[in-house]
Amino acid sequence: MHIDVLLGLQWGDEGKGKIVDVFTPHYDIIARFQGGPNAGHTLEFQGSKHVLHHIPSGIFRNDTINLIGNGVIIDPMTFKAETDALETKGVDTRKNLFISNKAHLILPSHRLLDLALERSKGNQKIGSTLKGIGPTYTDKVARHGLRTGDILLSDFQEKYKKLKERHFALLNTYGLNIEAEKIDGLSFDEYETKWMEAVEHFKSMKLIDSENFINAQLKANKKVLAEGAQGTLLDLDFGSYPYVTSSNTITAGVCSGLGIAPSKINRVYGVFKAYCTRVGSGPFPTELYDDCGQKMRDQGNEYGSTTGRPRRCGWLDMPALKYAIMINGVTDLVMTKADVFNGFEKIKVCDQYTLDNKKVDFSTFALEQNSLECFLKEFEGWKEDIANCEQYQNFPQNMIQYIDYIEKETSTTVSVISTSADRKGIIFKNKELFN
Numbered sequence: 027m028h029i030d031v032l033l034g035l036q037w038g039d040e041g042k043g044k045i046v047d048v049f050t051p052h053y054d055i056i057a058r059f060q061g062g063p064n065a066g067h068t069l070e071f072q073g074s075k076h077v078l079h080h081i082p083s084g085i086f087r088n089d090t091i092n093l094i095g096n097g098v099i100i101d102p103m104t105f106k107a108e109t110d111a112l113e114t115k116g117v118d119t120r121k122n123l124f125i126s127n128k129a130h131l132i133l134p135s136h137r138l139l140d141l142a143l144e145r146s147k148g149n150q151k152i153g154s155t156l157k158g159i160g161p162t163y164t165d166k167v168a169r170h171g172l173r174t175g176d177i178l179l180s181d182f183q184e185k186y187k188k189l190k191e192r193h194f195a196l197l198n199t200y201g202l203n204i205e206a207e208k209i210d211g212l213s214f215d216e217y218e219t220k221w222m223e224a225v226e227h228f229k230s231m232k233l234i235d236s237e238n239f240i241n242a243q244l245k246a247n248k249k250v251l252a253e254g255a256q257g258t259l260l261d262l263d264f265g266s267y268p269y270v271t272s273s274n275t276i277t278a279g280v281c282s283g284l285g286i287a288p289s290k291i292n293r294v295y296g297v298f299k300a301y302c303t304r305v306g307s308g309p310f311p312t313e314l315y316d317d318c319g320q321k322m323r324d325q326g327n328e329y330g331s332t333t334g335r336p337r338r339c340g341w342l343d344m345p346a347l348k349y350a351i352m353i354n355g356v357t358d359l360v361m362t363k364a365d366v367f368n369g370f371e372k373i374k375v376c377d378q379y380t381l382d383n384k385k386v387d388f389s390t391f392a393l394e395q396n397s398l399e400c401f402l403k404e405f406e407g408w409k410e411d412i413a414n415c416e417q418y419q420n421f422p423q424n425m426i427q428y429i430d431y432i433e434k435e436t437s438t439t440v441s442v443i444s445t446s447a448d449r450k451g452i453i454f455k456n457k458e459l460f461n
């Protein structure tokens with residue numbers, strides 16, 4: 027059997043968690059392949075809201091296996107808080123959650139390094155979630171990181187101490203006063219004690235050679251969905267560098283993050299919002315600084331799921347969307363949050379970029395140089411509440427025109443449309459998708 031992929035086409039928070047939750051009944055396994063606790067994936071059903079950071083969004087469905095692949099990085103402390111919250115909701119995370127023994131660990135000192143690095147950048151700061159992502163992936167690439175499997179080995183404490191000392195030496199060069207800093211409100215020593223307790227808890231999880239496991243499952247005809255974190259424009263290679271995350275958020279990341287051959291990948295679902303948002307720094311050409319942007323933020327409740335920061339809001343960026351479709355090989359588009367436009371008089375879209383008055387291709391490199399101008403195209407809005415629509419044909423005509431334009435421009439079908447945050451707010455335009 028093949029593996030399908032679902033990932034974000036913008037700057038993260040496209041609604042991936044909700045869509046994975048809706049798609050889960052059609053899969054046997056949901057697998058995360060990159061990122062870590064910087065992710066915040068929100069699921070809403072039966073009047074409750076759940077935010078996941080490391081754990082795949084299939085966890086609420088009883089019969090689904092959830093897998094955290096080798097490409098993910100894990101903070102045992104945040105992970106424990108996440109599993110504790112799930113346990114109180116009656117989810118047994120020891121039953122159907124498997125974790126790669128090769129996923130790297132985020133140490134308390136990685137959190138401080140993240141802080142020191144951000145501070146040293148001044149007004150060039152990335153706007154990191156400060157979860158230790160950059161420093162942990164750096165150690166992985168530098169070949170002195172610690173992996174989840176290491177916690178079961180007799181020399182773990184020794185290895186931990188060695189890496190911590192390396193970090194402390196680095197922190198010294200940044201002039202960071204370790205004693206004076208807090209991590210999530212705790213001193214370093216207090217946090218470290220709790221972190222070690224969380225490591226003990228982590229030992230009871232199912233740590234496996236996940237690449238063997240997933241390939242055996244595929245061989246046994248099981249259906250797998252890979253769940254991306256962040257978004258294509260935050261990809262380490264193709265995003266708006268340096269204002270990116272430290273992993274490959276794109277389809278290619280599935281192969282290295284799970285140990286899957288490219289030939290095994292089948293459908294690629296690209297999730298995008300009907301507009302754009304971004305948290306943290308970096309270029310955002312269609313960003314709105316006016317009442318309209320504020321209206322998007324209010325109606326879309328655009329505040330970070332991980333950090334609570336207000337998200338920057340702006341119009342849909344069509345050249346950027348086409349670029350993301352190209353990089354990922356998207357077969358189906360999934361549009362979320364068009365309901366946020368309910369009551370908007372006009373809707374705009376960046377239709378084309380120009381440089382020195384000449385039409386140019388989208389380029390994240392040029393974007394970073396701030397040299398691109400965007401040409402905005404205008405659409406009529408709609409007054410109806412689309413959350414009440416039960417079929418595609420019931421959508422307001424102006425919304426259908428908006429979708430037609432997106433499909434024509436991208437030559438890709440908008441197969442699924444999300445109409446609210448709730449699991450039930452979903453319209454399958456492509457009725458064949460899971461048949």
Ligand code: GDP
Nearest residue numbers: 039040041042043066067068363444445446447
């Ligand atoms: P993710 O990181 O891609 O999983 O997205 P987040 O969970 O960080 O942010 C998406 C937010 O939009 C969450 O609060 C979701 O509950 C919400 N959401 C998802 N789809 C829709 C939708 O179609 N309409 C509305 N109004 N909210 C949605």
Ligand code: IMO
Nearest residue numbers: 038039064065066153154155255256271305306
């Ligand atoms: P999900 O999976 C939105 C952003 C941060 C920052 C940059 C680098 O919920 O879509 P990092 O902590 O990785 O060093 O931050 O990336 N960022 C996200 N923005 N959604 C996310 O994840 C994000 N994960 C990281 O705000 O600009």
Ligand code: MG
Nearest residue numbers: 039066067331
């Ligand atoms: Mg999110």
